[in-house]
Amino acid sequence: MADSQLECLRDDHVNKKETEDMCQFYYSEEHRRCLEVLSQHGIQGYREYIKELNIRGFLSTRELIDLKNCWKKYDIESETPKKSKSKSNKLEPESKEKKVSLQYWPDKSDTEIPPLDLGWPENGFYRGVSQMLIYTHPPKENAPTIKAVIRDLIQKAKKVIAIVMDYFTDRELFRDVLDAADKRRVPVYMILGEEGVKHFLEMCEMMQLSNFMLRNVRVRYVTGVGFYLPYGKISGSLTHKYLMVDGDKVASGSFRFTWSSLRLDRSIMSLLSGNYTEPFDIEFRELYTISEEVNLYKELSLQEYLPSPIGTRARSSTVARKLINPKYSLVVGRSPAPGEMLRFGSPNPTEEGEDGKSEGQKRMDRFLDDLVSIEQESPEIVNLDDLPQSLPKKETGKFSEKALSPKPSKNRFFTFKKRQNPLSDRVVEGDFVVLNKPKSESGYSRSHSNTDLMSTGKTSPTKNEKVKATEKCIIS
CATH class of the missing domain: 3.30.870.10 (Endonuclease Chain A)
Known part of the structure; x- marks a missing residue:
């Protein structure tokens, strides 16, 4: 139930009257009667009616003039002409339904809600700094x-x-x-x-x-x-x-x-x-x-402006995002402004060709076709087995033997190798490279010379042997 109906059911509402001194005072039946007298008998009749009923005046002279000028009679629709007797009586119920007044408690609306056809911004809950x-x-x-x-x-x-x-x-x-x-x-x-x-x-x-x-x-x-x-x-x-x-x-x-x-x-x-x-x-x-x-x-006696609709060709979301970018306007043409986009109309009617498409639509079709139909030149695929393989140079020492057959390790690290110094010898142990300087008195030099003889097949005396030979000659 409405709040007014619930209020009437209360016990404290019986004979309740709101006076002019109360802040809830808004409507008065006495005021309504005064306005009715004003509309029918004018300002003078209003003043006489107030004196007769001893009512406090509530309107000024300017308000009396304005309210009198603003009063208008209701526009009563003219009754429909009576139908000829030659028509059947089946139309009588329909005529009675049409005469039903919708002035009080209407269940239908004779006007449509006007739309905001030019668009309206959707600001959401946050509209910026207040x-x-x-x-x-x-x-x-x-x-x-x-x-x-x-x-x-x-x-x-x-x-x-x-x-x-x-x-x-x-x-x-x-x-x-x-x-x-x-x-x-x-x-x-x-x-x-x-x-x-x-x-x-x-x-x-x-x-x-x-x-x-x-x-x-x-x-x-x-x-x-x-x-x-x-x-x-x-x-x-x-x-x-x-x-x-x-x-x-x-x-x-x-x-x-x-x-x-x-x-x-x-x-x-x-x-x-x-x-x-x-x-x-x-x-x-x-x-x-x-x-x-x-x-x-x-x-204003002007010819009504009727915008031409934009083409209804379906575009993908990717193409739609590209069309927003200003650089694509060189291909598509001038993009519609915000007001035209909201109204789904273009400012100027497009000139259509023989095939029914405008010049802008043709340029757009060619542009979209190029995005798909352009052939890209891919690089030539070369088989690695056909490439000539270069044999690694044979090096002396333990490094040449172990470098060709690497030992698998649990931890994988990147090792950086320097260029081999002929005056030094390298030994690979696991994932580390150990540099050893040449020794003149150890047996390592003899084994080193023997590996050279075995690998090259040539007899080349080493420096230590020459020194010993000279010493033997001196002793002898």
Whole structure:
């Protein structure tokens, strides 16, 4: 059950009355009757009714004039003409169903929810660093004016521009908005008050706009909550005033987008960023769903701009990532801007050839075919068995015998060998190389000379033998 129904079931709610002194006081039946008298009998009848019932006056003279002017009768649909008697009676139940009123508790909606067809940024839970700055008009010391801050936000916009304003007649600001929408392809959404639409259209007519400049601009209008009476409705007005850029920056305050408000009036503006902008994002989308369309092409007598769709050829994820790179624009052509990508349209219609493909599509097809069909020259494969093998030089000593037949070891290490010195002898033991200097008196020299004789087959006396021979000759 609803909270109001549950509250009525409580014992303490019986004969409960909220007076004007209580903070919960919002609706009064006496006030509703006063407004009904005002709409039917005017301001004078309202004042007489207050005196008669001894009711405290709650409206000022300006409010009385505004509420009287805002009252409008309900638009009652004209009844359908009676059908001829020649038709069968089977159509009578259908006619009765059509006459059913949906004014109270409607179960159907006669309007569709307007989509954000130009795209909307998905900021997620984190919108950046949350900050708040305050600007006033006239500005404080060394502070920019409110208009300068607003123009700087619009000129630096990259993702989206969302404007909620009751009156928008400043030409300089609107020129910056058109430059962002036309040159940088930034989606622009504007929600105006119902009374401010005619003034906005007057400004557009004086600026002599073209249909190409308005292709990324969407304008709608909303009214206030209003007060419903038996014979008509007193419509309210929109008093929201804020500008949202890229979904993470919001400028809100008491200013209006008019020349007099930004130059003559005293106003204040709060510049919010980060997570402070999330409530404004939600409020804008809710206002957009209940708003009504303002067709600028029809109001300004311009031909409606219809973008041509982009080719629907399926691309792989690898190719799609390559197309983002600017260097591939030389092959594909100019890539669409953010606003056009979100809208799935191209700014200019492509010229198709005889085969139904544009020149850009042909270049893209040739480029993708080259990525697959280019033949790469691989190096020639050479069999190692066919290469000529060079025999290692036979060296003297134990090194030549053990180097040709290496001994397997448990631990594998890299050994660095120096060039063999003829004056020294090397012995390989395991994984280490031991250097030995020549000995003149040991028997190693004799075995060394014998291995030379065996390996070469020549008799060559060594130095030690010559020395001994001379000694023998001297002794003898």
